[in-house]
Amino acid sequence: MESLLQIKDLTVGYGNIEIVKDINFTLKRGEILGIVGESGCGKSTLLKAIMQLSGTGVVTKKGSILFEGTDMLSISKEELRRIRGNRLGVVFQNPGGSLNPLRKIKHQFIETMQSHRKINKKEAYKSILNILSRLDLEDGERILNSFPFELSGGMNQRVAIALAMIMEPELILADEPTSALDVTVQVQVVEELLKLRERFFTSIIMITHNMGVVAKIADKIGVMYAGEMVEYGEKNQILETPIHPYTKALLAAIPKIDGKMPQGLPGRPFVFGESHKGCRFLSRCNCFSKECQEKTNHVSFVEKEHWSTCIKLDGVKSYGYSSIRSS
Numbered sequence: 001m002e003s004l005l006q007i008k009d010l011t012v013g014y015g016n017i018e019i020v021k022d023i024n025f026t027l028k029r030g031e032i033l034g035i036v037g038e039s040g041c042g043k044s045t046l047l048k049a050i051m052q053l054s055g056t057g058v059v060t061k062k063g064s065i066l067f068e069g070t071d072m073l074s075i076s077k078e079e080l081r082r083i084r085g086n087r088l089g090v091v092f093q094n095p096g097g098s099l100n101p102l103r104k105i106k107h108q109f110i111e112t113m114q115s116h117r118k119i120n121k122k123e124a125y126k127s128i129l130n131i132l133s134r135l136d137l138e139d140g141e142r143i144l145n146s147f148p149f150e151l152s153g154g155m156n157q158r159v160a161i162a163l164a165m166i167m168e169p170e171l172i173l174a175d176e177p178t179s180a181l182d183v184t185v186q187v188q189v190v191e192e193l194l195k196l197r198e199r200f201f202t203s204i205i206m207i208t209h210n211m212g213v214v215a216k217i218a219d220k221i222g223v224m225y226a227g228e229m230v231e232y233g234e235k236n237q238i239l240e241t242p243i244h245p246y247t248k249a250l251l252a253a254i255p256k257i258d259g260k261m262p263q264g265l266p267g268r269p270f271v272f273g274e275s276h277k278g279c280r281f282l283s284r285c286n287c288f289s290k291e292c293q294e295k296t297n298h299v300s301f302v303e304k305e306h307w308s309t310c311i312k313l314d315g316v317k318s319y320g321y322s323s324i325r326s327s
């Protein structure tokens with residue numbers, strides 16, 4: 001698969017505070033990356049940085065975001081707007097982030113289309129119906145002639161996904177798209193997202209707290225802790241042979257059906273903006289050593305596309321940080 005998005009050494013924050021630090025990964029065409037990590041670790045900040053939306057307060061401190069080779073950080077606002085509108089779609093946690101509750105859905109679709117393309121209402125309506133049917137949203141006429149409050153939460157989220165797809169973007173950024181929905185409806189939304197890849201070959205970056213959702217949808221998983229991506233790999237590598245102690249703790253914290261309480265994470269969470277030396281997970285780690293207080297910017301590969309920032313990988317060949325930049 002050809003690469004669509006390349007994030008290199010990306011460091012972003014708010015004001016003077018660094019939140020997301022030295023992020024590196026490549027997303028291929030048609031690939032789905034799930035980003036997981038505890039609340040407040042910087043997942044949304046990373047997505048906001050990739051979107052480069054003004055007004056979010058996110059400040060890019062270092063690095064690059066290459067979208068099909070174009071650095072999103074060095075192009076004009078007009079070019080950025082064109083990329084965002086046509087080639088990059090966004091799905092929010094709450095469909096209310098995409099849909100205006102007071103307007104019929106058809107007007108919202110037509111206006112979105114007309115803001116990016118010269119097209120009359122009749123033609124726009126026809127191509128919107130076509131997208132809805134390609135996404136198996138039966139009864140497109142009824143949906144388009146409804147207000148959002150006339151549809152269920154799950155249907156609204158499926159409509160918000162269709163709205164994000166209206167210009168057939170190559171990349172969809174989805175910020176917790178299933179969290180506001182009840183479990184039975186989450187499945188429909190996950191299936192809707194999978195259809196984007198199957199029918200449009202869209203790449204997706206999805207952030208979520210839900211390991212079940214990520215296990216169903218992702219090809220690759222990036223695990224974030226305290227603003228850093230601490231482990232990255234194929235879904236099965238992360239779920240079956242995790243290597244970073246934080247990934248292991250995260251998997252151990254998944255509730256089981258046997259009624260036993262899952263293991264929590266001991267220790268104090270990392271505080272952004274406080275001075276800190278060494279590994280950010282140190283104070284909560286059960287296998288740290290003296291070296292962990294010194295090492296930063298370390299990456300160990302266990303397989304070609306499976307790596308971790310942990311230095312405690314006995315017998316695993318370690319590479320310098322720079323080696324990941326070319327991966």
Ligand SMILES: Nc1ncnc2c1ncn2[C@@H]1O[C@H](COP(=O)(O)OP(=O)(O)OP(=O)(O)O)[C@@H](O)[C@H]1O
Binds near residue numbers: 019043044057272
């Ligand atoms: N606009 C902002 N200004 C200053 N700090 C912010 C802003 N937005 C987020 N932060 C801080 O950045 C850190 C990362 O927040 P972010 O929302 O990216 O985390 P997250 O992993 O997406 O969390 P959640 O899963 O709860 O949505 C947090 O400490 C948060 O308080």
